Amino acid sequence: MKKFAWILTLIVVMSMALSACGQPPAPAVEPTEAPMEATEAPVATEPPAAPAEPFRVAVIMPSAINDLAFSQSMYDALLRIQEEMGGPDAFELVYSEGMFVVDDAAAAIRDYASQGYDLVVAHGSQYGSSLQEIAPDFPETSFAWGTTAETFGQPNIFAYEAASQEGGYVNGVLAASLSTSKVIGVVGPIEVGDAKLYVDGFKAGVAATNPDITVNVNYIGSFSDVALASEAATTHISAGADALTGTAQMVVGAIGKAEAANALWFGTQSNQTSLAPSIVVASQVYHWEVALREIITLIGEGTLGGQSFKADLANGGEVIEFNPDYALPDDVKALAESTIQGIIDGTITITLP
Amino acid sequence: MITDLLSTTVLIGILASGVRLATPYLYAAIGETFSQKSGVLNLGVEGQMLIGCFAAFYVALTTGNLWLGLLVAILVGALMGLAMAFVTVNLHAQQGISGIGFYLFGLGMSELLFQRLMGTVETVRGFPKIEIPVLIGIPFIGEILFNQNILVYGAYLLVPLAWFILNKTTLGLKISSVGENPDAADSLGVSVARVRYFTITLGGVLSSVAGASLSIALLNVFQQNMTSGLGFIAVALVYFGAWRPFGVLAGALLFSMVNSLQLWVQVLNIPIPSDIAVMMPYVLTILVLVATVSRVRAPSALTRPFEREE
Numbered sequence: 001m002k003k004f005a006w007i008l009t010l011i012v013v014m015s016m017a018l019s020a021c022g023q024p025p026a027p028a029v030e031p032t033e034a035p036m037e038a039t040e041a042p043v044a045t046e047p048p049a050a051p052a053e054p055f056r057v058a059v060i061m062p063s064a065i066n067d068l069a070f071s072q073s074m075y076d077a078l079l080r081i082q083e084e085m086g087g088p089d090a091f092e093l094v095y096s097e098g099m100f101v102v103d104d105a106a107a108a109i110r111d112y113a114s115q116g117y118d119l120v121v122a123h124g125s126q127y128g129s130s131l132q133e134i135a136p137d138f139p140e141t142s143f144a145w146g147t148t149a150e151t152f153g154q155p156n157i158f159a160y161e162a163a164s165q166e167g168g169y170v171n172g173v174l175a176a177s178l179s180t181s182k183v184i185g186v187v188g189p190i191e192v193g194d195a196k197l198y199v200d201g202f203k204a205g206v207a208a209t210n211p212d213i214t215v216n217v218n219y220i221g222s223f224s225d226v227a228l229a230s231e232a233a234t235t236h237i238s239a240g241a242d243a244l245t246g247t248a249q250m251v252v253g254a255i256g257k258a259e260a261a262n263a264l265w266f267g268t269q270s271n272q273t274s275l276a277p278s279i280v281v282a283s284q285v286y287h288w289e290v291a292l293r294e295i296i297t298l299i300g301e302g303t304l305g306g307q308s309f310k311a312d313l314a315n316g317g318e319v320i321e322f323n324p325d326y327a328l329p330d331d332v333k334a335l336a337e338s339t340i341q342g343i344i345d346g347t348i349t350i351t352l353p
Numbered sequence: 354m355i356t357d358l359l360s361t362t363v364l365i366g367i368l369a370s371g372v373r374l375a376t377p378y379l380y381a382a383i384g385e386t387f388s389q390k391s392g393v394l395n396l397g398v399e400g401q402m403l404i405g406c407f408a409a410f411y412v413a414l415t416t417g418n419l420w421l422g423l424l425v426a427i428l429v430g431a432l433m434g435l436a437m438a439f440v441t442v443n444l445h446a447q448q449g450i451s452g453i454g455f456y457l458f459g460l461g462m463s464e465l466l467f468q469r470l471m472g473t474v475e476t477v478r479g480f481p482k483i484e485i486p487v488l489i490g491i492p493f494i495g496e497i498l499f500n501q502n503i504l505v506y507g508a509y510l511l512v513p514l515a516w517f518i519l520n521k522t523t524l525g526l527k528i529s530s531v532g533e534n535p536d537a538a539d540s541l542g543v544s545v546a547r548v549r550y551f552t553i554t555l556g557g558v559l560s561s562v563a564g565a566s567l568s569i570a571l572l573n574v575f576q577q578n579m580t581s582g583l584g585f586i587a588v589a590l591v592y593f594g595a596w597r598p599f600g601v602l603a604g605a606l607l608f609s610m611v612n613s614l615q616l617w618v619q620v621l622n623i624p625i626p627s628d629i630a631v632m633m634p635y636v637l638t639i640l641v642l643v644a645t646v647s648r649v650r651a652p653s654a655l656t657r658p659f660e661r662e663e
Binding site: 064068218225 | 464468613630
């Protein structure tokens with residue numbers, strides 16, 4: 001009896017070791033740059049001066065660093081900062097991905113903090129309450145989390161969020177201009193936070209461009225159910241949609257269904273062009289480095305938290321990346337660009353329900 | 354609004370979606386039915402699915418050969434099944450725990466291989482839809498049932514085949530006797546170990562094919578943890594189906610149809626909050642389970658390791 005209990009323990013430990021192997025501490029990979037054409041370069045900010053000691057950052061993410069969505073947006077931003085600051089010698093980056101279990105994430109946050117990292121990023125709004133509990137124990141460590149504006153009044157917690165409704169609005173304007181069936185489908189995860197902002201912004205963009213278009217929204221109740229997300233896309237297409245969008249990492253299957261039906265796709269969080277180059281029109285991409293730069297500068301000056309940052313089109317924290325292989329009519333592109341400018345200038349205001 | 358649900362397009366949409374969504378559940382749950390009939394609870398289904406899902410996808414991606422992908426998934430599934438059988442039969446493991454171990458192994462291993470070998474989400478061209486001549490012409494039904502890919506047809510053909518094996522063959526009789534009373538079966542010369550090795554390995558193969566049906570036939574993409582709990586629902590469906598292949602079919606279809614119904618409910622803008630809509634399949638399944646649970650009892654030796662009295 002004891003023998004098999006021992007073997008089982010071994011198997012469980014082995015599997016955990018295997019999952020851990022998926023997360024090498026010092027990634028040597030370069031970000032793969034998809035061919036893209038940004039409407040505007042991110043606002044140039046002076047990179048923070050590299051300190052003599054390497055600046056050490058740890059990040060905890062709910063899904064994979066290459067999910068083409070939420071986690072990748074943060075990972076890519078950190079790699080860009082690393083490059084700006086002079087590579088791994090000046091900027092040490094470690095990460096834990098796939099932390100969909102909040103308890104595991106909390107343990108990782110505590111571990112990194114006790115190892116003396118300068119900045120620990122908890123990239124997921126589900127990590128908030130853990131962070132609120134852990135941060136006071138490590139007053140010398142700076143924490144950042146998102147997407148939210150809540151710093152819990154803690155002097156060592158920064159918060160960051162994205163005005164996802166802005167890119168959603170631009171995507172909505174594009175979709176409304178290109179849809180001929182006048183039906184557009186949206187595949188969402190759960191009706192909260194970033195996803196809800198994006199979807200509401202998208203609906204506002206469509207309504208402002210052509211109020212006769214029907215936008216069907218489907219929240220599938222999961223961030224990971226690829227099968228259900230893809231069936232939701234099929235449902236939209238059966239209901240007559242010829243343009244689709246969706247947010248969170250489970251949409252990868254839905255993009256395939258859109259491609260098979262030759263319906264257009266509008267991406268968000270990361271550039272999703274590589275999944276279906278013939279039908280992806282544009283993607284809203286988060287450039288968290290805008291917030292990260294400020295956070296790192298503040299830490300250098302001795303401020304460890306207490307502020308929140310918002311990434312939007314105006315500060316370059318959000319960029320609309322068009323797919324160069326999709327033949328976007330000139331007038332539609334001009335409309336998209338004037339919409340982006342309008343949002344930046346404040347001449348377009350997005351009314352959310 | 355609510356009457357929109359009764360239009361032909363919508364009804365066909367709901368039923369066709371349901372038929373597709375049920376496919377992976379069928380493979381996994383029929384495989385699990387075989388294991389449980391022989392007295393072995395395999396909770397590692399989800400892990401085996403993920404491994405099969407990745408193996409099939411990766412081979413199809415690199416060689417461009419879908420059949421080779423499927424074959425590799427079958428082989429890998431058999432290996433996972435054999436490992437599970439070794440732990441269960443030879444080491445007499447506590448099945449609830451060892452199954453979870455295998456789940457974690459599959460989850461971690463598929464993620465590791467995905468990171469190391471692919472690095473990013475990619476797509477493949479999966480098994481194409483095949484229209485069955487003549488039958489596709491049947492109004493309504495034709496469009497729902499006879500325009501699917503090969504792995505969907507395979508899942509539905511598996512149900513009567515499994516029924517035949519379990520109910521009409523000596524092998525089926527041996528499986529049931531091992532699951533009901535292994536001591537008696539053993540005394541009559543049936544090798545409990547051999548029967549269980551067979552059923553657990555078959556379960557591994559079918560779970561792996563269930564994963565492959567997602568990655569190279571229905572979704573044509575691989576993402577970490579993409580089965581998203583499907584394997585655990587498959588285990589529940591075996592109880593739901595009362596260890597009978599056609600019962601499993603009914604359960605898988607009910608769950609999937611209600612799931613596709615809720616997708617349409619949202620698309621048609623019927624004013625039900627999305628949180629409530631996504632609960633529907635689970636709530637309904639629990640209700641049916643509660644209403645019918647007493648009719649059949651589980652195989653008597655389920656989860657009981659067999660140790661021969663020497």
